[in-house]
Amino acid sequence: MNLFPDFSNYGYQVVRELGHNRAGGRVTYLATEINTGRSVVVKQFQFAHTSVSWSDYQAYEQEIQVLRSLNHPRIPRYLDSFQTSVGFCMVQEYKDAPSLATQRTWKPQQVKQIAILVLEIIQYLQSQIPPVIHRDLKPENILVDEQMNVYLVDFGFARTGGGEVAVSSVVKGTLGFMPPEQMFNRQLTVASDLYSLGATLICLLTDTASTEVGSLMDEASRVNFKQRVPYLSQDFINWLQKMVEPNFKDRYPSAKVALDALVPLDVLHPIKIPKLVWRAGLVGASVAILLPILINVMLPKFTFNTSLQVTTNPNSNENFKRLSITAKRIYFSVSLGNLQELEYNSSCQMFNQEGRLVAMGQSRLKASSEGLKAWCWYDFKDADQPGNWTFKFSIDGQTVAQRGLVVLP
Numbered sequence: 018m019n020l021f022p023d024f025s026n027y028g029y030q031v032v033r034e035l036g037h038n039r040a041g042g043r044v045t046y047l048a049t050e051i052n053t054g055r056s057v058v059v060k061q062f063q064f065a066h067t068s069v070s071w072s073d074y075q076a077y078e079q080e081i082q083v084l085r086s087l088n089h090p091r092i093p094r095y096l097d098s099f100q101t102s103v104g105f106c107m108v109q110e111y112k113d114a115p116s117l118a119t120q121r122t123w124k125p126q127q128v129k130q131i132a133i134l135v136l137e138i139i140q141y142l143q144s145q146i147p148p149v150i151h152r153d154l155k156p157e158n159i160l161v162d163e164q165m166n167v168y169l170v171d172f173g174f175a176r177t178g179g180g181e182v183a184v185s186s187v188v189k190g191t192l193g194f195m196p197p198e199q200m201f202n203r204q205l206t207v208a209s210d211l212y213s214l215g216a217t218l219i220c221l222l223t224d225t226a227s228t229e230v231g232s233l234m235d236e237a238s239r240v241n242f243k244q245r246v247p248y249l250s251q252d253f254i255n256w257l258q259k260m261v262e263p264n265f266k267d268r269y270p271s272a273k274v275a276l277d278a279l280v281p282l283d284v285l286h287p288i289k290i291p292k293l294v295w296r297a298g299l300v301g302a303s304v305a306i307l308l309p310i311l312i313n314v315m316l317p318k319f320t321f322n323t324s325l326q327v328t329t330n331p332n333s334n335e336n337f338k339r340l341s342i343t344a345k346r347i348y349f350s351v352s353l354g355n356l357q358e359l360e361y362n363s364s365c366q367m368f369n370q371e372g373r374l375v376a377m378g379q380s381r382l383k384a385s386s387e388g389l390k391a392w393c394w395y396d397f398k399d400a401d402q403p404g405n406w407t408f409k410f411s412i413d414g415q416t417v418a419q420r421g422l423v424v425l426p
Contacts, residue, residue: 021046022061027099028052029059029108042104047111056111057096063104081107083149083175089141091134091168112170114162118155123221125249125284125414126364126379127165132218132279133374134167135159139214139272143207150205151175154213155194156220156227165377193230197238197263208265211275215240215260222246222257239263250414252282280372285414325410325418326350331392339423342397349395351410351418354388361412365393370404370424382412397424 021031029048035058037044042063050057062077084095097108115121123131135154142149151158152174160168196212198204220230223245235241240261243254256279262268269275327337329344340347349365360383367376376395383389391410403426410418 022101024048024059024099024101024106025051027101027106028097029057031059032056048108056113058093058109058111060107060109061101061104062106077105077107077173080173080175083172084109086145087142087149089138091138091166092141093168093170109170112160112162112166112168114160114166114168116157117159117161117217117221118157118227122224124379125222125253126377128218128221129253129279129282129284130165130374130377131159131161131167131221132214133276134165135169135214136272136276136279137373138167138169139210140276142210143272148207149175150207151210151213152199152205153191153194154210154217155191156217159217191227193227193234196265198265206265207271208268211260211268211272212262212265215257219257219261222249248286250283250286253284256282276373280368280374283411283414283416323354323418324350324352325408325420327408327420327422337422339425341425342401342403344397346394346396347422349393349408349410349420350390351393352388352390353384353412353417356384356389358384358386360384361389362414363389363391364411364414365391366409366411367395368407368409370402370406372407375401 021034024031028051030051032047032049035045035047044061044063046059046061048057048059049055081095081098084092088094093110093112095107095109099106099108117123117131139151139154142151149172151169151172153171154169158169158171160170192200194213194216196209198206199209216230216233217227219225219233219240219242220227223233223242225233233240233242240258242257246254256275259268260275269278326334326349327340328335328348328350329337329340329346331348331350337347360381363380363382365376365378366374369375378393380391382391389412393408393410395408401424403424406422406424408420408422409416
């Protein structure tokens with residue numbers, strides 16, 4: 018027996034339910050567009066529901082107006098809308114990606130990449146005239162697929178421009194992710210969504226479910242997380258703390274400023290590794306002895322024998338400093354010597370001409386007696402632009418090899 022609604026008269030066939038908010042009278046379905054066969058999302062707003070008023074249509078109409086004005090590859094596009102006997106339906110692009118609210122542990126470098134991509138979306142929203150404020154940015158509304166493509170969804174509470182919210186209006190958003198100015202119906206600014214993103218990132222880094230975000234709050238209603246992330250660099254912790262400052266004037270003033278501050282930061286705290294150092298000393302007048310002393314040194318103090326080769330063919334000896342986008346794929350060969358025979362967390366990062374992280378790969382590698390060697394590659398996309406690009410290779414959170422590359426048209 019099919020318990021799904023029949024939207025065939027409107028051109029859609031429901032496949033399965035994606036989620037629901039019964040109290041709010043909203044159910045989201047995965048459906049197929051009958052004429053084209055493409056997958057779409059149908060949001061059904063059941064205004065005939067006993068606890069929902071037809072007056073709520075205004076909020077959903079506003080969502081449509083906001084989505085119609087947006088054109089960004091990481092915001093699912095508005096496609097269609099229609100009324101039914103029980104309410105109203107809106108149709109959007111379908112993105113095959115789970116939300117951040119699903120049970121998954123994210124590595125700190127992945128969290129940074131998610132932060133960068135979401136900030137790019139928020140920066141786009143803030144570039145609109147007037148700026149668009151999402152107002153409900155939380156793990157459930159950020160989708161991430163297996164290729165680390167990030168999408169921002171659910172603009173039901175979005176509003177254009179800042180300004181004060183009428184005192185009589187209902188506070189809309191999600192507790193724990195709403196900044197204080199939103200909770201108390203005060204002036205919203207472009208820094209309001211930054212608080213919500215900061216709280217979301219802290220949940221990911223501390224493995225805190227979105228439903229338990231209240232456990233991160235101290236008695237002063239500040240997000241208290243530092244003791245839970247001793248593995249993060251102090252710079253990254255400071256960046257996160259600035260994102261969730263209660264007073265919006267103490268946060269970053271915009272997504273662009275927050276993004277520019279985040280990109281160059283190392284995420285992980287430098288790891289201390291024991292190293293055997295020999296120190297020469299004198300006994301009496303003429304006898305020299307060597308004393309072994311075990312000390313802790315920071316990883317960057319190692320003297321690496323580093324080589325970095327840039328090529329379009331892993332079997333050749335070419336080493337480019339300039340390369341055209343038409344090369345499609347570019348390889349980076351990194352060799353490190355003078356390493357202890359241990360396992361290391363490695364990371365390859367590619368930054369475009371604007372200094373934005375456009376790709377990142379991670380793996381765990383073990384150094385041999387001959388050192389450590391890694392291959393990384395990047396596939397140029399049609400949207401990539403020429404300019405001065407940068408490749409970085411890190412082990413255990415520390416950049417150990419870096420190469421600038423002039424990318425030509």
